Amino acid sequence: xxxxxxxxxxxxxxxxxxxxxxxxxxxxxxxxxxxxxxxxxxxxxxxxxxxxxxxxxxxxxxxxxxxx
Amino acid sequence: xxxxxxxxxxxxxxxxxxxxxxxxxxxxxxxxxxxxxxxxxxxxxxxxxxxxxxxxxxxxxxxxxxxxxxxxxxxxxxxxxxxxxxxxxxxxxxxxxxxxxxxxxxxxxxxxxxxxxxxxxxxxxxxxxxxxxxxxxxxxxxxxxxxxxxxxxxxxxxxxxxxxxxxxxxxxxxxxxxxxxxxxxxxxxxxxxxxxxxxxxxxxxxxxxxxxxxxxxxxxxxxxxxxxxxxxxxxxxxxxxxxxxxxxxxxxxxxxxxxxxxxxxxxxxxxxxxxxxxxxxxxxxxxxxxxxxxxxxxxxxxxxxxxxxxxxxxxxxxxxxxxxxxxxxxxxxxxxxxxxxxx
Numbered sequence: 001x002x003x004x005x006x007x008x009x010x011x012x013x014x015x016x017x018x019x020x021x022x023x024x025x026x027x028x029x030x031x032x033x034x035x036x037x038x039x040x041x042x043x044x045x046x047x048x049x050x051x052x053x054x055x056x057x058x059x060x061x062x063x064x065x066x067x068x
Numbered sequence: 069x070x071x072x073x074x075x076x077x078x079x080x081x082x083x084x085x086x087x088x089x090x091x092x093x094x095x096x097x098x099x100x101x102x103x104x105x106x107x108x109x110x111x112x113x114x115x116x117x118x119x120x121x122x123x124x125x126x127x128x129x130x131x132x133x134x135x136x137x138x139x140x141x142x143x144x145x146x147x148x149x150x151x152x153x154x155x156x157x158x159x160x161x162x163x164x165x166x167x168x169x170x171x172x173x174x175x176x177x178x179x180x181x182x183x184x185x186x187x188x189x190x191x192x193x194x195x196x197x198x199x200x201x202x203x204x205x206x207x208x209x210x211x212x213x214x215x216x217x218x219x220x221x222x223x224x225x226x227x228x229x230x231x232x233x234x235x236x237x238x239x240x241x242x243x244x245x246x247x248x249x250x251x252x253x254x255x256x257x258x259x260x261x262x263x264x265x266x267x268x269x270x271x272x273x274x275x276x277x278x279x280x281x282x283x284x285x286x287x288x289x290x291x292x293x294x295x296x297x298x299x300x301x302x303x304x305x306x307x308x309x310x311x312x313x314x315x316x317x318x319x320x321x322x323x324x325x326x327x328x329x330x331x332x333x334x335x336x337x338x339x340x341x342x343x344x345x346x347x348x349x350x351x352x353x354x355x356x357x358x359x360x361x362x363x364x365x366x367x368x369x370x371x372x373x374x375x376x377x378x379x380x381x382x383x384x385x386x387x388x389x390x391x392x393x394x395x396x397x398x399x400x401x402x403x404x405x406x407x408x409x410x411x
Contacts, residue, residue: 020086020291026328032096032097037350
């Protein structure tokens with residue numbers, strides 16, 4: 001009966017909302033500080049941020065020149 | 069009041085409670101908190117390689133985890149030409165071409181071991197292939213979804229997660245070919261998923277414009293993130309595992325912090341009116357590479373919300389992006405049938 005299945009579905013929605021309402025939330029200022037800190041700590045190890053020098057760039061094929 | 073009405077009332081009450089709790093935690097925004105941070109440098113990347121070989125639109129790509137083996141850098145791409153191609157990004161060579169039973173492919177994935185790849189799409193199945201047999205062989209066809217397969221990600225050689233147009237995600241046992249866990253909660257097609265760095269959780273994005281965080285082992289939805297006004301097509305964890313970045317047809321990307329349980333910043337521009345198709349983060353999390361329908365990939369400063377660069381070069385929609393584990397480059401794949409490697 002569609003009436004009772006709607007009720008079951010609604011019960012699940014309420015159950016899920018109860019669960020989600022119960023979690024503890026950290027202040028955004030704290031979360032933001034942690035995100036910032038992670039970026040700063042790892043910045044030097046981020047080649048796309050620091051740039052890759054042509055001598056160490058594995059995608060730049062070394063072209064060898066030889067004098068004939 | 070009937071039971072149904074009582075529950076509707078309780079649901080509304082709980083939604084208000086959640087909203088109030090989020091507001092109470094919102095003592096600042098990420099952009100404001102990061103106002104003292106030096107801006108990210110203007111990022112100007114060049115195309116180092118163009119991978120040519122597909123004959124139709126590319127829909128997905130995925131870097132191998134330990135991608136730098138034997139001086140090769142491996143990745144897999146999927147195209148509606150009915151092929152998966154395994155590439156060595158350094159040389160641009162094709163290592164393998166796997167013919168697909170169904171050419172309507174929407175996703176591909178590389179197993180962390182490098183032994184297996186997977187694909188799936190409008191056939192509603194996830195097919196797993198062994199790359200290490202003399203000829204690439206189909207290991208299993210994972211068949212139980214009742215809608216298209218939009219995304220797949222391996223946990224190991226024996227387990228894989230899938231997202232489907234049937235609104236569910238599922239964890240499969242590859243050996244038995246059966247679903248171990250079905251993740252039910254979205255009310256729209258699931259379009260994307262991403263594994264947490266510690267592999268205990270995953271996040272999904274769907275056409276119901278919500279992102280959901282799931283516990284892989286107990287199958288429950290832990291948190292729901294709202295804010296987008298259209299389908300979420302792309303999703304990724306921030307490398308610390310404490311935040312999630314999403315890309316949507318509403319033309320914005322957003323970052324949600326898991327511990328604050330809310331959106332902390334939105335990446336948008338009044339002049340950008342194309343949907344976001346794909347996204348990838350650099351290894352520090354500072355840069356977000358987002359592919360758009362307008363043929364570009366925009367680069368965002370994740371902390372300040374500013375655009376710091378653009379990757380232009382494709383002649384059609386950018387459908388997929390990926391940054392390998394060592395962060396040395398970014399790959400974009402397009403409906404123009406090419407993949408480009410940039411750094």
